[in-house]
Amino acid sequence: MDNELKMELKPIGLVNSPIREKPANGFNWREIVAEIVIRPELAEGLDGLADFSHIMVYWWMHQATDPAKMALKVYPRGRKELPPVGVFASRSPYRPNSIGRATVRLLERRDNILLVQGLDAIDGTPVLDIKPFIPGYDSPAEGASAPEWATRHQRQV
Template sequence: MITKIVVDADYSDGLRGIDDYSHLIILYWLDKVDRVRLTMRPQGKKDVPEVGIFACRCPWRPNPIGMTTVKALERKGNILTVKGLDVLDGTPLLDIKPYTPPYDAVEEMRCPDWVNNLEY
C-alpha cells in the first residue's frame, strides 16, 4: 500500500535529511479502538495461542499506540510517500523516526514460533 503522509507545514523543516533513509518508523494513535482487551489470539487465528496484549501487536491496548516500519519512497516538501503503512485514512500520526540499524536492528533476537507463521 502506497501512502502519502502530509506533515504540517510548520514542521516541514524537521524533515530535513530524512531523504537519506530508506525506511522510517511511524508511530500512530489507533483512534478507532473502542475497547481494551488484555488477552487475545493474534489475528483471531485459532491455531495461535492466546497471549497478553503486551505479547502481541494487536490494537486493543490500554494506550492504543501503533508502530510500523515503512519504506520511504519520496519526499516533496512536507509530503512523504511511503510503502507499507497499514492504517485507516485520517489516523493521527504521532511521530516519524528514521530506521537506523545500529539502534533498531537486534542480533540474536527470539520470538515465539507462531509469530513466524502469521500472514501479513
C-alpha cells in the first residue's frame, strides 16, 4: 500500500486480572474472573450493558509487540508437530497489529468496573473497545468449520 493510513487508538480502560504474565500454552482461561476498569469519564457509555449476559472485549496485546517475534508462518498453538499456518489462520499474539478479542461472560457492572469471566488478557492490558454479544447476530454462520487442531480444546464461557 502506498498510502498508509495513520491511526491513533486510545484505551478506554485497563484489565485488572490475577494473571500477571502470559501463561503456558493450554492454560484454561474459562474460570478466570477479572475486572475491566473503564475510564471514569466513559462510565455512562456502559449504561444498558448489564442487560447482556456476554460481551466482546477488544484489547491491545501490549506485551506482544516485538517485531522480531512476528512471523507470517507460525505453528498452531506453538505445537511443532503440526504444520505451520499463516499468522492470520492462527491466534498467535505476535501479529502486524496486536489486537486481542474475546467473548466473555459479564458477571456484574459496578459504575465504571465490569466483572467478567473468561477474559484471556493479563493484568494491565489496555482495553480498546467493548461491544455487547448478540446471539444470532454475532454467532457464526450456518456451516462454519475449522481444522481439527483449532477445535480440539474449544473455549466455552
